[in-house]
Amino acid sequence: MKVPYIMTPGPTEVCENVRITRSLQFTNPDLDLQFYEFYRETCERIGRFLKTNNEVRILNGEGILGLEAACASLTEKGDRVLVIDNGIFGEGFADFVRMYGGEVVFFKGDRERDIDIEELKRFLDKDSNFRYATIVHCDTPSGVLNNVSQICPMLKEKGILTVVDSVAAMGGEELRVDDWRIDIALGASQKCISAPPGLTILSISEDAFKSMKNRSTPIASFYCNLLIWEKYYENKWFPYTQPISDIMALRVAIDNILSDKKILERHKNIAEATRRSIKESGLELYLKEGYCNNVTVVKIPDGIDDKKLRDYMLEQYNLLIAGSFGYLGGKVIRIGHMGENARVDKVSYTLAALQKSLDHFGFMCKCNIASCFLKEF
Known part of the structure; x- marks a missing residue:
């Protein structure tokens, strides 16, 4: 396995x-x-x-x-x-x-x-x-x-x-x-x-x-x-x-x-940088306000199937992110930056893999998401 x-x-x-x-x-x-x-x-x-x-x-x-x-x-x-x-x-x-x-x-x-x-x-x-x-x-x-x-x-x-x-x-x-x-x-x-x-x-x-x-x-x-x-x-x-x-x-x-005396600060900084880079790329966050620092939820661009996108990321980059369920099933993807996942290297790799996978399915981002993320650190 x-x-x-x-x-x-x-x-x-x-x-x-x-x-x-x-x-x-x-x-x-x-x-x-x-x-x-x-x-x-x-x-x-x-x-x-x-x-x-x-x-x-x-x-x-x-x-x-x-x-x-x-x-x-x-x-x-x-x-x-x-x-x-x-x-x-x-x-x-x-x-x-x-x-x-x-x-x-x-x-x-x-x-x-x-x-x-x-x-x-x-x-x-x-x-x-x-x-x-x-x-x-x-x-x-x-x-x-x-x-x-x-x-x-x-x-x-x-x-x-x-x-x-x-x-x-x-x-x-x-x-x-x-x-x-x-x-x-x-x-x-x-x-x-x-x-x-x-x-x-x-x-x-x-x-x-x-x-x-x-x-x-x-x-x-x-x-x-x-x-x-x-x-x-x-x-x-x-x-x-x-x-x-x-x-x-x-x-x-x-x-x-x-x-870890700075654990809350680490989660906050990574979450804010993730949200900013997502918005700069032309993707849209699901929430209007009330963001949790542990997970970022992103609307899937029109014409892209969320399961195919996530399967591609897994096959090509050995990376597992989540979709959602209930009324959000098929509409969003979720990146978990919580606990040991709230690390700059892990999140930047995830954002880079996401961008390349979106490119594969025809959505061109307005910026390099990983670079936009990393400039905050």
Whole structure:
């Protein structure tokens, strides 16, 4: 198998020290008490990364597990849940809410920009009777970044618990869980964290735990029940066998992030240079505003098939970028410059390959995209 360069918005490239750690000999995570210390210490490091004193857990499943677990643990039949929607994943929260018997109420935003704070405020002034609300920090199909630093405090002032899907944002965009009053913050290993896919990370506030404990009905799941983790350390008991190699690798990836003092600046500089070079080339960005620094979403020029373009880039340049799906399927391509992909050499190579591939299909750029990008550094 020939492994391509993966410049997708997750999974991302994984550092050598993370890959090596994942291959090391491991112990029995259920019986060896050392691992309970290792797991707790890893959660504490994640807490520093998330700027939170809340409880942190690592779940054995890709990031979608975290989204479902939050909804399963908080939702009772008939609960009104506010789903803040300006993208595919934002809307998708509704499926999990309904699955566990909740009543979905949407706040619909413009899908070409971030959520309008004033519009949301007016909405909440009229109706704030919700058990919790969901919001996606970065909705990767479109690349939009929502201002959870303003949205979550506004919700909490109305007595609404806050659930934030930051899977694609945390690590490349600022995230301050406690300062922004986030009750459940959700992330995953395979995006900006740059570890192998397969793990969810999340923080859980006291308010969220209280809501779960005060339910009138049991949580209708075992694997998605966040309460089963509450006393794991005191009882020296995990609810299921932990993927110890993945957690060992995750810890190294988290340490890589904590030691990189300019990680947010690096993502910002690369994202801005990428967007400027794309616009100078004559290509069009999908969003009007509200850009995330972790992914750039570009409209496909008329007459070019997105799959053929991406297949050509893979065949000719061993480079994998992403299309999109849902209402954006076939209309855009996505370049992931997050985590270990947010490096000048990797992005410049991607832009050069994109330009040559567009030339092949008849679209002539107005500038050398890679050169336009590199002049910013």
